[in-house]
Amino acid sequence: MQEEDHPLRKMLYTFCLLSLLVAISLTGCTKEARQGMKTEQPSDGQLIVGFSQMNHINPWRVAETNDLKREAEKRGAILLLNDAKSSIAQQTIDIRSFIEQGADYIVCTPFVYEGYDEIVELCKQANIPLIMLDREIRGEGGVDFLTFIGSDFYEEGVRAARWLAHEMDNTAKIVELKGNDGSSCSTDRKNGFASVIDTIEGMEIVVSQFADFERIKGQDVMEGIILSYGKDFNAVYAHSDEMAIGAIQALKAANIVPNKDVKIVSIDGSRDAFKSIIAGELGATVECTPRLANVVFNTIEAHQRGEAIPPKILMEDRLFDSSNALELFNEGF
Amino acid sequence: MKDFKITFPKNTSLGRRIFILSISATLASVIILALLFGYISTTTIKEHLETVLITVVDNNASEMENILDIALKNALRIANDPKIQAVLRNPIPTSISEAYSIELEMDNQLSFVQNYIDNLFGFYIIGENGMQFKSNFSSPIYQNWKNFDWYKRIIGSEEPVWFNPHNGSFTVNTVGQPLITLGLRIQDKSTGEILGVLLTDIEVSTLSNIIREGIGKNGNFVLSTSDGTIITASNSPDISENTSFSYAHTLSSPPWRLTGYLDPSLIENTIFKSVTPIIGLTAVIVLMVLIIASSISKRITKPLQELTSLMEIVQSGNFNVTMEIVGDDEVTQLSKSFNIMVSKINALMIDLHEEHEKLRIAEMKTLENQINPHFLYNTFDSIIWLVRKKRMEDVNRLVFALSKLMRIGLNRGKTLVTLQEEIEHIHNYIIIQEIRYADDFTYAITLPEQLKKNKTLKLILQPLVENAIMHGVQHSQTAEHITIEVKEAHDGIVIEVTNTGAVIPEERVVQINEMLAGSEEGDFGLGLKNVNERIRLYFGKQYGLHFSHKNGSTTVRVDIPRI
Numbered sequence: 001m002q003e004e005d006h007p008l009r010k011m012l013y014t015f016c017l018l019s020l021l022v023a024i025s026l027t028g029c030t031k032e033a034r035q036g037m038k039t040e041q042p043s044d045g046q047l048i049v050g051f052s053q054m055n056h057i058n059p060w061r062v063a064e065t066n067d068l069k070r071e072a073e074k075r076g077a078i079l080l081l082n083d084a085k086s087s088i089a090q091q092t093i094d095i096r097s098f099i100e101q102g103a104d105y106i107v108c109t110p111f112v113y114e115g116y117d118e119i120v121e122l123c124k125q126a127n128i129p130l131i132m133l134d135r136e137i138r139g140e141g142g143v144d145f146l147t148f149i150g151s152d153f154y155e156e157g158v159r160a161a162r163w164l165a166h167e168m169d170n171t172a173k174i175v176e177l178k179g180n181d182g183s184s185c186s187t188d189r190k191n192g193f194a195s196v197i198d199t200i201e202g203m204e205i206v207v208s209q210f211a212d213f214e215r216i217k218g219q220d221v222m223e224g225i226i227l228s229y230g231k232d233f234n235a236v237y238a239h240s241d242e243m244a245i246g247a248i249q250a251l252k253a254a255n256i257v258p259n260k261d262v263k264i265v266s267i268d269g270s271r272d273a274f275k276s277i278i279a280g281e282l283g284a285t286v287e288c289t290p291r292l293a294n295v296v297f298n299t300i301e302a303h304q305r306g307e308a309i310p311p312k313i314l315m316e317d318r319l320f321d322s323s324n325a326l327e328l329f330n331e332g333f
Numbered sequence: 334m335k336d337f338k339i340t341f342p343k344n345t346s347l348g349r350r351i352f353i354l355s356i357s358a359t360l361a362s363v364i365i366l367a368l369l370f371g372y373i374s375t376t377t378i379k380e381h382l383e384t385v386l387i388t389v390v391d392n393n394a395s396e397m398e399n400i401l402d403i404a405l406k407n408a409l410r411i412a413n414d415p416k417i418q419a420v421l422r423n424p425i426p427t428s429i430s431e432a433y434s435i436e437l438e439m440d441n442q443l444s445f446v447q448n449y450i451d452n453l454f455g456f457y458i459i460g461e462n463g464m465q466f467k468s469n470f471s472s473p474i475y476q477n478w479k480n481f482d483w484y485k486r487i488i489g490s491e492e493p494v495w496f497n498p499h500n501g502s503f504t505v506n507t508v509g510q511p512l513i514t515l516g517l518r519i520q521d522k523s524t525g526e527i528l529g530v531l532l533t534d535i536e537v538s539t540l541s542n543i544i545r546e547g548i549g550k551n552g553n554f555v556l557s558t559s560d561g562t563i564i565t566a567s568n569s570p571d572i573s574e575n576t577s578f579s580y581a582h583t584l585s586s587p588p589w590r591l592t593g594y595l596d597p598s599l600i601e602n603t604i605f606k607s608v609t610p611i612i613g614l615t616a617v618i619v620l621m622v623l624i625i626a627s628s629i630s631k632r633i634t635k636p637l638q639e640l641t642s643l644m645e646i647v648q649s650g651n652f653n654v655t656m657e658i659v660g661d662d663e664v665t666q667l668s669k670s671f672n673i674m675v676s677k678i679n680a681l682m683i684d685l686h687e688e689h690e691k692l693r694i695a696e697m698k699t700l701e702n703q704i705n706p707h708f709l710y711n712t713f714d715s716i717i718w719l720v721r722k723k724r725m726e727d728v729n730r731l732v733f734a735l736s737k738l739m740r741i742g743l744n745r746g747k748t749l750v751t752l753q754e755e756i757e758h759i760h761n762y763i764i765i766q767e768i769r770y771a772d773d774f775t776y777a778i779t780l781p782e783q784l785k786k787n788k789t790l791k792l793i794l795q796p797l798v799e800n801a802i803m804h805g806v807q808h809s810q811t812a813e814h815i816t817i818e819v820k821e822a823h824d825g826i827v828i829e830v831t832n833t834g835a836v837i838p839e840e841r842v843v844q845i846n847e848m849l850a851g852s853e854e855g856d857f858g859l860g861l862k863n864v865n866e867r868i869r870l871y872f873g874k875q876y877g878l879h880f881s882h883k884n885g886s887t888t889v890r891v892d893i894p895r896i
Contacts, residue, residue, distance in 0.1 A: 058470050059471055059472040059506065062472070062506055063506065065508045066506065066509075214470075215444065216444060216445075219441070242470055245437060246441075249438065252438070272437065272440075272470075272473075275436065275437060276433070276437055278429055278433050279430045279431070279433035279434035279437060280430050280434070281437070326429070333506075
C-alpha cells in the first residue's frame with residue numbers, strides 16, 4: 001500500500017502547483033495603489049497654521065481668507081486652509097486633519113456659538129493652541145482656547161444705533177435684518193443696537209427678521225416685510241452690508257427712496273457698501289474688518305515668545321458714511 | 334488523428350493504473366471545465382465593466398454638457414438683454430454716485446439670474462464704457478481690463494471662448510479656487526458695436542463633483558481640454574498610465590474630452606472574486622476524485638490480489654486452497670474458474686500419485702516372482718541332480734546363468750534397462766530352464782543391432798517365457814520351440830514371444846486379450862497380468878500385451894514405445 005502513495009502524492013503536488021499558478025496569475029499583477037496623505041514636510045522651525053474657514057459665501061470671508069494667506073506668505077508660515085461649507089462636522093474633520101499634518105496653531109472661525117466642544121477638546125488633547133477668529137463660542141479665552149480675535153460685535157451694534165439716532169433725531173421706526181440665528185456676531189450686534197435704542201423713547205424696532213447675511217436673502221426678506229407690514233418704517237438696521245444692499249434693491253422696487261424715505265445703516269464696510277454710500281443709498285456702515293491676519297500672526301508670535309495672551313483681542317473699527325466713503329474707498333474689502 | 338495511448342512502466346500495478354487513469358481523466362476534464370469557465374467569466378466581467386464605464390462616462394459627460402450648455406445659454410441671454418445693452422450703450426454717468434447706483438442695480442439683476450441656476454459661480458460684465466457688473470457677492474476689482482489678454486481674446490472672437498482652468502476669477506476677489514471661464518463679447522443688437530464682455534465662471538469643483546462619484550476608487554475620470562490640459566481628474570492620475578481599458582467622450586461644446594479609465598486591478602479583483610469559488614470547487618472535486626479513485630481501485634484490485642497470492646500458494650505446491658466467492662462479477666467468474674482448476678489439478682495429482690504407487694507395487698511383485706523360492710528350489714534341485722550325474726559342464730553353465738540372472742534382476746533398482754540387457758537376462762533364464770527341462774525345447778533369440786540401445790521396462794520378458802515353458806513345454810511330449818524376436822514397428826518396438834505346443838482355445842485367446850485391454854476382470858497368469866499392468870501404467874494404455882495363435886503356435890506380442 002505504501003507504493004500506492006506515490007502517484008497520489010504526485011497528483012496532489014501537481015494539483016497544488018496548478019492552483020498556485022492560477023492564483024498567482026490572477027493576483028500577481030494586482031498593484032496596490034498607495035494613496036498616502038499628500039503631506040508637505042516642512043523644514044524645521046517653519047510655523048504651520050491650520051485655518052478652518054466656515055465658508056466663503058460672502059466677500060467678508062473671502063477677504064478674511066485672502067488676508068490670512070497673504071500674511072502667512074509674508075511671514076514665511078505655512079497656512080493649511082479648508083472651507084467647511086458651513087458644516088461643524090466638516091470643521092471637526094478639517095481640524096483633525098490639520099493636527100495630523102502637524103499644525104502648530106489652529107485658527108477656527110466658528111459658525112455658531114454652541115457646538116464646538118469637540119473641536120476644543122480635540123485641540124486640548126493634541127496640545128495645540130486654538131484661536132477663535134471673528135466669532136465667539138461658549139467658553140473662555142485662555143481656558144478652553146487660546147484667545148478670541150475679532151471685532152466687538154456689541155460695540156458695532158452700539159455705534160450703528162448711535163449713528164442712526166443722530167441721523168434720525170432720536171425718532172425712528174426700525175426694521176432689523178439679522179444675520180444667522182445662533183451666531184455670536186448676530187446676537188451681539190442685536191443686543192448692542194438694542195442697548196442704545198431702548199434708552200431712546202422715539203426709537204423702536206418694528207420688525208426683526210433673519211436674512212443669513214446674504215444679499216438675495218436681504219432682498220427677499222425686505223420684500224416680504226414691505227408686503228406684510230407696509231411702508232410704516234423709516235429706518236433699516238442690517239447686521240451686514242450684503243443684507244443692506246439687497247434690502248435697498250427691494251426698497252427701490254417698492255418706490256421707497258433709500259436714504260431719504262428710509263435711512264439704512266449696516267455693519268462690515270465692504271466695497272459694495274462703499275459704492276452704495278457713494279451712490280447715496282446706504283447711510284453708513286460700521287467697520288468690522290476682515291483683515292485680522294496681522295493681529296493673528298502677532299498673537300501667535302507673542303505666544304511663541306511666551307508672552308501672556310489676553311483672552312479677547314478686539315479690533316479697532318471705524319465708521320464709514322458719505323463724509324469719508326469716497327476718500328476711503330480702497331479700505332473697503 | 335493519432336492514437337493516444339498511455340504507456341506505463343511494466344511493473345506498474347493494476348490498482349495504480351486504474352488510479353492514474355481515472356485521476357487523469359477527471360483532472361483533465363475538471364481543469365478544462367474550470368479554464369473554460371474562467372475564460373468565459375473573464376470576458377463577461379470585462380465586457381460588463383467596460384459597458385458600465387462607458388455608461389458612466391456618457392452620463393457624466395452629458396451632465397457636464399448640461400451645465401456648460403446652461404451657462405452658455407444664460408450668458409447669451411444676459412448679453413442680449415435689452416436693459417443691459419441699454420446701460421452699456423450709454424456712456425458712464427458723470428456722477429460717480431449715479432454710476433454706482435446703476436452698477437448695484439445691475440449687480441442685483443445678474444444675481445437674480447444666477448440665483449435660479451445651479452452650479453454657476455458667477456457672471457461678470459465689463460463694459461467698454463467702464464462700467465462693471467457682477468452677479469455674486471465677490472468684491473469687484475476696479476482696473477482697466479482692456480489691455481488684458483483674456484479681454485482682447487474675447488473681443489476678437491465671434492464665438493464663445495472657453496478658458497482653461499485658472500486660479501481665482503479674472504475680475505473679482507476670490508479665495509483662488511480653480512475656475513473655468515466662458516467669455517462672450519456683448520454686441521449691440523441694433524448697431525453691431527461691441528459693448529463689452531461677459532464672463533461666466535464655473536468652479537472646477539462643480540465638474541469634479543460629477544466625476545468624483547463616477548466609478549469610485551476603481552477607475553479614473555479625466556476631463557481635459559482640446560489642447561490636452563487636464564481640468565480635473567477623479568483619482569490619482571497614474572491609473573491612466575496603465576494599460577487599462579479606457580473610453581473617451583468628447584463634449585459637444587466646448588470640445589473637451591472626458592476619459593474614463595478602468596483600474597486593471599478592479600477587473601482582476603472582480604474576476605478573482607468570481608473565479609475563487611470555482612477554484613475551491615475544483616479542489617474539492619479533485620479531492621473527492623482522489624478518494625473515490627483510490628477506493629475504487631482498491632475494491633477492484635483487492636480480490637485480484639487475493640487471487641494472485643492464492644496462485645502463489647498453488648505454485649508452491651499446495652493445492653488445498655479455495656477462493657471465497659462473493660458477488661457475481663468478472664472477478665467472481667475468475668475465482669470460480671480458479672477453484673475448479675485447482676480442484677481438477679488436485680484430483681489429477683492424486684491419480685498420478687496412485688498410478689505411481691501401483692507401478693511400484695507391480696515392480697515389487699515382479700521382483701518377488703523373480704526371486705520366487707519355488708524357482709530357486711527347482712534350480713538348486715537341478716544343480717544337485719546334475720552334480721550327482723557328474724555333468725559338471727552343465728552345472729557350471731547353470732550357476733553362471735543364475736548368478737547373472739540375479740545381477741541383472743536387481744540392477745540397482747533401475748526401472749528402465751536397455752533391450753540388450755533385457756535380452757541377456759532372458760537368455761540366462763532360458764539357459765537355466767533349458768538345463769532343467771533337458772532337451773524338451775529349443776529356442777532362438779533375435780535382437781536387431783539398431784535396437785540394442787533402446788530402453789524397455791526391465792523384467793517384462795521373464796514371465797512370458799515362464800508362461801511359454803509352463804503351457805507349451807511342460808505339457809508336451811514332443812520337443813517344442815520358443816522364439817523371442819524383437820522388431821521395429823511403425824511407432825515403437827514389438828517383442829514377440831512364440832512357443833509351439835499346447836494350443837489355447839480361440840475363445841480363451843479373445844477373453845485373455847479383453848482382460849489385457851482392461852475391459853474385463855478375470856483370472857489368468859498373475860505374472861502376465863502384472864507385466865501388462867506395468868507397461869500400461871508406465872507407457873500408456875495403447876501399449877501392453879496381446880495374445881494370438883497360428884498354425885499350432887502361441888504368440889504373445891509386447892508393444893512398447895521406442896525410447
